[in-house]
Amino acid sequence: MTTVLVAAAPERARPGSGRIASSAGGGAPEASSGLRSELMALGGTVHDGDLTVEFRQTDDEAELIHWLGRAVESGWGVVLDPTGFTHYSYALRDAAAAVTEAGLPLIEVHLGNPGARDDGGRSSVISAVSTGVIAGLGFDSYRFAVQAAAARVRAGVAARA
Numbered sequence: 001m002t003t004v005l006v007a008a009a010p011e012r013a014r015p016g017s018g019r020i021a022s023s024a025g026g027g028a029p030e031a032s033s034g035l036r037s038e039l040m041a042l043g044g045t046v047h048d049g050d051l052t053v054e055f056r057q058t059d060d061e062a063e064l065i066h067w068l069g070r071a072v073e074s075g076w077g078v079v080l081d082p083t084g085f086t087h088y089s090y091a092l093r094d095a096a097a098a099v100t101e102a103g104l105p106l107i108e109v110h111l112g113n114p115g116a117r118d119d120g121g122r123s124s125v126i127s128a129v130s131t132g133v134i135a136g137l138g139f140d141s142y143r144f145a146v147q148a149a150a151a152r153v154r155a156g157v158a159a160r161a
């Protein structure tokens, strides 16, 4: 059994979310407000063959950190959508680092493209400790990230490319 935890911060942790959706050449068209909620409405646990995907969303940074700790204890791969925590949360970064240091994959995802923000794109403090980053592809960011995490859990590798 392969388990991937999709842990997401909510829309409202996302400064200027409308701006990302509408910026020319910026976020993917799908990255409109509400998509993340739709995705999380899938909610709970989805089974697909040997793969179990757990979707969880919270506006509580401490809860996100707790979930990453559970992933380490349980041997789960992680897809982390840090939204507004992306640019400053060293607490979340440390929790993410614990996942990859445990030999488990942590894929950072963004529906939009942070590099295309009107403010020039602030950097992510998570990326340096994540296995990889998928951004700007709307819902496909999640799809590809889950695939990447599951493949790495199955292969027992979390190494960066």
Ligand SMILES: O=C1C[C@@](O)(C(=O)O)C[C@@H](O)[C@@H]1O
Pocket (backbone or CB within 6 Å): 013, 014, 015, 020, 027, 031, 081, 082, 083, 084, 085, 086, 087, 109, 110, 111, 112, 113, 114, 117
């Ligand atoms: O909150 C967000 C949303 C975001 O994570 C995205 O998915 O487009 C991109 C981040 O730069 C921003 O802070």
